[in-house]
Amino acid sequence: MRxxxxxELDEVxxxxxxxxxxxxxxxxxxxxxxLDANVSVAExxxxxxxxxxxxxxxxxxxxxxxxxxxxxxxxxxxxxxAATQVVADIGRTGDLAKHIAEIARMxxxxxxVPEPLVDSFRRMSDVAQEMVxxxxxxxxxxxxxxxxxxxxxxxxxxxxxxxQFRQIVSEEWSHGVDKAVEKAVDAALLGxxxxxxxxxxxxxxxxxxxxxTGEAPEGDDWPTT
Amino acid sequence: MRxxxxxELDEVxxxxxxxxxxxxxxxxxxxxxxLDANVSVAExxxxxxxxxxxxxxxxxxxxxxxxxxxxxxxxxxxxxxAATQVVADIGRTGDLAKHIAEIARMxxxxxxVPEPLVDSFRRMSDVAQEMVxxxxxxxxxxxxxxxxxxxxxxxxxxxxxxxQFRQIVSEEWSHGVDKAVEKAVDAALLGxxxxxxxxxxxxxxxxxxxxxTGEAPEGDDWPTT
Numbered sequence: 001m002r003x004x005x006x007x008e009l010d011e012v013x014x015x016x017x018x019x020x021x022x023x024x025x026x027x028x029x030x031x032x033x034x035l036d037a038n039v040s041v042a043e044x045x046x047x048x049x050x051x052x053x054x055x056x057x058x059x060x061x062x063x064x065x066x067x068x069x070x071x072x073x074x075x076x077x078x079x080x081x082a083a084t085q086v087v088a089d090i091g092r093t094g095d096l097a098k099h100i101a102e103i104a105r106m107x108x109x110x111x112x113v114p115e116p117l118v119d120s121f122r123r124m125s126d127v128a129q130e131m132v133x134x135x136x137x138x139x140x141x142x143x144x145x146x147x148x149x150x151x152x153x154x155x156x157x158x159x160x161x162x163x164q165f166r167q168i169v170s171e172e173w174s175h176g177v178d179k180a181v182e183k184a185v186d187a188a189l190l191g192x193x194x195x196x197x198x199x200x201x202x203x204x205x206x207x208x209x210x211x212x213t214g215e216a217p218e219g220d221d222w223p224t225t
Numbered sequence: 226m227r228x229x230x231x232x233e234l235d236e237v238x239x240x241x242x243x244x245x246x247x248x249x250x251x252x253x254x255x256x257x258x259x260l261d262a263n264v265s266v267a268e269x270x271x272x273x274x275x276x277x278x279x280x281x282x283x284x285x286x287x288x289x290x291x292x293x294x295x296x297x298x299x300x301x302x303x304x305x306x307a308a309t310q311v312v313a314d315i316g317r318t319g320d321l322a323k324h325i326a327e328i329a330r331m332x333x334x335x336x337x338v339p340e341p342l343v344d345s346f347r348r349m350s351d352v353a354q355e356m357v358x359x360x361x362x363x364x365x366x367x368x369x370x371x372x373x374x375x376x377x378x379x380x381x382x383x384x385x386x387x388x389q390f391r392q393i394v395s396e397e398w399s400h401g402v403d404k405a406v407e408k409a410v411d412a413a414l415l416g417x418x419x420x421x422x423x424x425x426x427x428x429x430x431x432x433x434x435x436x437x438t439g440e441a442p443e444g445d446d447w448p449t450t
Contacts, residue, residue, distance in 0.1 A: 057441075064306060071296035081289060081309065088310070169407045181409045182394045188410040189417060216282075 005066070009076060012062055012083055013139060019055045019090050020136030020204075024129050026052065026097035027197060031125035033104040034190070035118055037111045045101035049094050056091035060084060078214060082207040086139065089200040089207070093132060096193045096200075103186055112186045114177045116167060124160050124194040127153060131201035138208050147212075150205035157198040161191045230291070234301060237287055237308055238364060244280045244315050245361030245429075249354050251277065251322035252422060256350035258329040259415070260343055262336045270326035274319050281316035285309060303439060307432040311364065314425040314432075318357060321418045321425075328411055337411045339402045341392060349385050349419040352378060356426035363433045372437075375430035382423040386416045 026045050033042035063084045066072070072080060103112050113121050131153050138147045167173060168184045177183050210216050251270050258267035288309045291297070297305060328337050338346050356378050363372045392398060393409045402408050435441050 064302070067292065067306065068299065068302050074293060077289070077293050081292065084306065084309070085313070088313070165410070168410060169404075174406055179394075181399055181405055184406045184410050185390070185393060185413040188413050192414060192417065 005069075005072075005076070008062075008066055009079060012059065012066070013079075015055070015059055015062075016083060016086055016090065017136050017140050019052065019059065019087070020132055020139070022048075022052055022055070023090050023094045023097065024132040024136070026094055027100075027125060027129050027132060030097040030100040030104070031121070033101050034112055035122060037104065037108055039105055039108040042101040042105040042108070046098050046105065049098040052091060052094035056087055056094075059087045063087070074214070079211050082211045086204050086207050089204050093197050093200045096197050099193050100190060103190060107186065112183070113190070114183050114187075116173070116177070117164060117187055120160055120164055120167075121190065121194070124157065124191070127157050127160070128194050128197040128201070131157075131198050135201040135204035135208070138205060142208070142212050144209060144212055147205040147208045148217075150202050154198050154202050157195055161195050164191050230294075230297075230301070233287075233291055234304060237284065237291065238304075240280070240284055240287075241308060241311055241315065242361050242365050244277065244284065244312070245357055245364070247273075247277055247280070248315050248319045248322065249357040249361065251319055252325075252350060252354050252357060255322040255325040255329070256346070258326050259337055260347060262329065262333055264330055264333040267326040267330040267333070271323050271330065274323040277316065277319035281312055281319075284312045288312070299439070304436050307436045311429050311432050314429050318422050318425045321422050324418050325415060328415060332411065337408070338415070339408050339412075341398070341402070342389060342412055345385055345389055345392075346415065346419070349382065349416070352382050352385070353419050353422040353426075356382075356423050360426045360429035360433070363430060367433070367437050369434060369437055372430040372433045373442075375427050379423050379427050382420055386420050389416050 026048060029041050029048075030045045032038060033045060063080050066080050067077075106112075131150055134146050134150060134153070137143065138150075164187060168187055173184065174180050206217055251273060254266050254273075255270045257263060258270060288305050291305050292302075331337075356375055359371050359375060359378070362368065363375075389412060393412055398409065399405050431442055
């Protein structure tokens with residue numbers, strides 16, 4: 001019985017990693033849709049989010065069943081409770097990738113992101129994908145060191161966002177970018193979506209540290225969400 | 226022992242309601258700070274979020290302890306698991322109120338919101354406060370009807386947001402609003418924060434329906450987050 005329980009738990013962790021792989025791909029594709037103004041890729045990301053939501057619901061249900069079936073001991077309980085939270089973070093990251101794809105689709109055949117911000121968004125996307133991938137791997141390998149690295153990665157995301165804000169409110173933007181206000185609004189929201197993806201990866205790192213050590217990391221470096 | 230368990234559970238629910246009351250006030254005050262350009266109220270909201278985060282951590286820990294202490298039966302298990310999710314929603318709503326206050330503080334002594342959008346933001350704030358309050362009351366009264374109303378309330382929030390977007394990208398905005406780009410970016414992000422507060426209230430309604438009925442509500446009306 002105990003053995004069955006453990007194999008069920010392992011299965012949940014593996015499904016979480018599969019789900020985080022899917023979401024990492026969604027972030028990559030949403031960025032392609034955005035920067036190449038590719039509407040068919042955008043549609044694929046938007047449609048694909050239904051599958052990610054279904055994985056979310058199934059995994060959440062599996063965690064509840066595991067909690068109900070047998071009184072889990074401390075380490076197991078931590079793993080299951082943290083898994084319900086990680087599944088929420090990954091699901092939410094999928095929603096954010098969908099939001100990015102929706103902006104790409106809304107502006108098509110225009111590019112939502114004007115030339116001066118293309119490199120910055122490409123870098124944001126790389127950082128976000130790397131963070132989601134790292135969070136997934138950490139879950140599988142129970143690698144504390146990688147989980148801690150997520151805080152530093154998040155600093156780069158914050159810096160990218162600050163530098164985008166400076167560009168958007170500059171004189172060059174107002175006078176040099178066509179539809180300056182609309183593009184500014186899109187860029188502000190897009191920047192917010194990538195930043196939130198990074199926040200969720202940090203939150204996953206936090207959960208994983210809790211699973212491994214039994215202690216939630218403390219301090220301002222670890223936002224609660 | 227069973228009795229002690231139930232009183233512990235009741236206590237968690239009451240603390241959740243207290244926390245949602247605090248967050249409702251934070252949303253109200255953040256809006257005052259924003260629309261009156263009142264920096265001392267903004268500071269109070271920002272400082273107060275530490276207290277909300279502390280309530281979050283304490284309540285989350287209590288839920289984990291309840292899960293660990295004694296194998297809960299089905300209804301109890303549902304309540305505790307949903308409580309861990311509701312506490313996350315309320316905590317996140319507090320963060321969003323803080324973000325609103327931070328924009329008010331950043332633009333002080335200027336008003337972040339230009340005159341043409343003041344009424345719209347005031348209404349958004351009223352809807353958001355009403356929804357947070359309703360979600361809290363539903364938790365206490367186990368009132369299914371009120372929990373279902375949250376979906377309709379959310380429709381009003383979405384309409385307010387769409388109408389703000391139309392105003393922001395209009396000719397009148399570009400030519401009539403001082404610092405048009407900066408104000409557009411602020412308004413887009415502020416609108417997003419109020420919208421997310423409403424989303425979290427809807428998610429709380431969803432959790433509460435799950436606690437009461439044992440079934441998660443289905444359909445597009447019920448976003449997963």
